[in-house]
Amino acid sequence: MTPEQLYDILAKYAQSQGIRLNKDREFVMDIMRGLLTNEQRYGYRSCPCRLSWGDREKDRDITCPCVYRDPDIKEYGSCYCELYVSVEWNEGTREHRQVPERRPKEKRRTI
Amino acid sequence: MTAKKAKIRLYTLSTCSHCIRTKKFFKEEGIDVEFTDVDLLTDAEREKVMEEVRKLNPDCSFPTICIDDKVVVGFNEERIRKALGE
Numbered sequence: 001m002t003p004e005q006l007y008d009i010l011a012k013y014a015q016s017q018g019i020r021l022n023k024d025r026e027f028v029m030d031i032m033r034g035l036l037t038n039e040q041r042y043g044y045r046s047c048p049c050r051l052s053w054g055d056r057e058k059d060r061d062i063t064c065p066c067v068y069r070d071p072d073i074k075e076y077g078s079c080y081c082e083l084y085v086s087v088e089w090n091e092g093t094r095e096h097r098q099v100p101e102r103r104p105k106e107k108r109r110t111i
Numbered sequence: 112m113t114a115k116k117a118k119i120r121l122y123t124l125s126t127c128s129h130c131i132r133t134k135k136f137f138k139e140e141g142i143d144v145e146f147t148d149v150d151l152l153t154d155a156e157r158e159k160v161m162e163e164v165r166k167l168n169p170d171c172s173f174p175t176i177c178i179d180d181k182v183v184v185g186f187n188e189e190r191i192r193k194a195l196g197e
Contacts, residue, residue, distance in 0.1 A: 030132075035126075049126075050124075051124060098187055108170070111158060
């Protein structure tokens with residue numbers, strides 16, 4: 001799959017969920033490449049913005065879309081990676097803030 | 112010390128768009144940096160580098176940006192410029 005094909009699929013998926021992909025296409029294409037790299041490397045689309053364990057079970061919570069996406073969009077208007085965003089975030093009617101890591105410390109790869 | 116002479120070390124992931132944006136920022140500013148893509152390291156190398164990251168940023172999130180003795184976590188242009196003394 002090419003990054004462009006993945007973009008088209010995820011853009012439709014986001015829309016169906018009532019959210020959007022970040023309108024900064026160049027930024028999002030880097031995320032598409034990161035997701036496809038991780039899929040090739042680990043066998044699943046591990047979050048490109050987090051250090052993967054390389055273990056599907058241990059990374060289940062950060063397999064994109066991660067389980068933190070919805071609470072992050074609710075609280076900050078975007079997910080941790082700024083891939084998935086709210087309509088308001090894209091329209092600029094919601095402030096863009098750095099999203100802190102919501103993944104619990106014990107789950108993170110720190111080694 | 113002028114901003115251009117600051118010692119800058121980036122801990123990044125090759126797949127991470129915030130990390131890519133950070134590298135691009137320093138490149139466009141003409142500021143030399145050393146960076147390590149942690150996801151591309153061997154297990155032994157990563158273990159050593161993550162020990163450095165843990166000391167600078169216990170959250171171990173990326174990018175971790177070290178500007179002399181100041182640490183900025185994530186791509187935050189305002190904080191980076193402040194750490195550069197601009």
